[in-house]
Amino acid sequence: MQALWTRTPRPLAQGLSRLTLLTPPSALPNETRHSSSNSRWKQRQGADQFARSARVQGLKSRAAFKLLEMDSRHNLFKRGQVVVDLGFAPGSWSQVAVERTKPGGRVVGIDLIPAQPPRGVSTIQGNFLSPRVQAMVKQFLADAEQRDAEERAVLRPEWEEGEDVVVGERLSYIDAERSAAAQEGEAQAEGKRQERRLRLVDVVLSDMCEPWPQTQGFSIRSLSNPYTRMMNTSGINFKDHAGSMDLCKAALTFASDTLKTGGHFVCKFYQGAEDKAFENLLKKMFTKVHREKPESSRSESREAFFVALKRKPNITLKDVEAGV
Numbered sequence: 001m002q003a004l005w006t007r008t009p010r011p012l013a014q015g016l017s018r019l020t021l022l023t024p025p026s027a028l029p030n031e032t033r034h035s036s037s038n039s040r041w042k043q044r045q046g047a048d049q050f051a052r053s054a055r056v057q058g059l060k061s062r063a064a065f066k067l068l069e070m071d072s073r074h075n076l077f078k079r080g081q082v083v084v085d086l087g088f089a090p091g092s093w094s095q096v097a098v099e100r101t102k103p104g105g106r107v108v109g110i111d112l113i114p115a116q117p118p119r120g121v122s123t124i125q126g127n128f129l130s131p132r133v134q135a136m137v138k139q140f141l142a143d144a145e146q147r148d149a150e151e152r153a154v155l156r157p158e159w160e161e162g163e164d165v166v167v168g169e170r171l172s173y174i175d176a177e178r179s180a181a182a183q184e185g186e187a188q189a190e191g192k193r194q195e196r197r198l199r200l201v202d203v204v205l206s207d208m209c210e211p212w213p214q215t216q217g218f219s220i221r222s223l224s225n226p227y228t229r230m231m232n233t234s235g236i237n238f239k240d241h242a243g244s245m246d247l248c249k250a251a252l253t254f255a256s257d258t259l260k261t262g263g264h265f266v267c268k269f270y271q272g273a274e275d276k277a278f279e280n281l282l283k284k285m286f287t288k289v290h291r292e293k294p295e296s297s298r299s300e301s302r303e304a305f306f307v308a309l310k311r312k313p314n315i316t317l318k319d320v321e322a323g324v
């Protein structure tokens with residue numbers, strides 16, 4: 001089967017644009033991917049092709065191809081979007097997001113370990129499981145939005161300022177809000193308004209997986225390539241699964257607070273007993289939910305991805321958990 005991104009090679013803008021992202025699949029002849037004998041060796045060769053191709057294309061890791069494939073299937077990105085990339089390091093998903101949301105997009109990456117921010121990405125170092133770090137990310141997004149709003153106000157052409165139609169629209173919106181508030185009670189309505197004001201994000205990505213203690217490679221002391229200094233899985237299926245579900249839950253809680261209606265959520269998980277329950281949560285909050293195992297994801301790995309599309313209006317994770 002041809003990989004999807006070979007059929008729809010939406011060119012990445014500048015920088016990566018010259019690199020059509022065709023290399024990995026076309027460099028993987030069919031017999032390499034679907035052979036009968038010596039398949040382990042051939043699989044490794046295939047994986048190396050993704051890694052080599054990432055290097056050639058200036059991508060920080062082969063993980064980029066997983067996101068490109070999911071984007072090619074589901075059209076996750078549009079220009080001007082706000083994207084939060086949880087567990088961004090070393091940064092290839094962020095690179096893809098920057099290119100796909102140009103011009104006017106904003107990409108914010110968070111990671112436990114120190115890593116060089118990819119060009120065009122704002123990054124925060126911290127443990128995303130910490131509520132303080134999550135609050136910091138929300139504050140960063142709100143501040144950035146505020147700065148943009150101020151900039152837009154300054155740049156607004158003078159002739160627009162006195163336009164009745166704009167003022168009229170705003171007033172009718174406020175009127176609608178007032179009548180809703182009258183029904184729900186002012187305090188409750190204010191709470192809802194605050195909640196909605198935080199929903200500034202179009203796409204939440206999480207490729208987080210719990211880093212396990214380093215056992216080798218201590219001689220590499222490089223901030224620019226921290227990825228090689230850690231293991232991403234313990235090799236113990238239950239442990240990897242449980243750790244990944246905690247990270248997925250943290251990512252979804254954040255998405256519940258920050259995703260716009262219609263926004264998308266992508267998260268990596270290690271398959272196991274609890275993933276079905278998580279999928280059911282997603283189905284209540286999003287219009288469509290897919291399980292993905294991209295071709296560039298190693299077949300021997302239990303990693304897979306949920307791609308949850310189009311957040312439904314007026315439903316939060318708390319509502320879902322409370323059975324509302």
Ligand SMILES: C[S@@+](CC[C@H](N)C(=O)[O-])C[C@H]1O[C@@H](n2cnc3c(N)ncnc32)[C@H](O)[C@@H]1O
Nearest residue numbers: 063087089090091092093111112128207208209
């Ligand atoms: C597989 S890597 C991500 C690769 C990345 N998507 C890319 O394309 O370059 C997983 C990352 O998740 C990060 N991570 C794991 N747990 C985390 C946590 N609790 N908070 C923040 N980052 C975390 C790890 O430090 C690691 O850098």
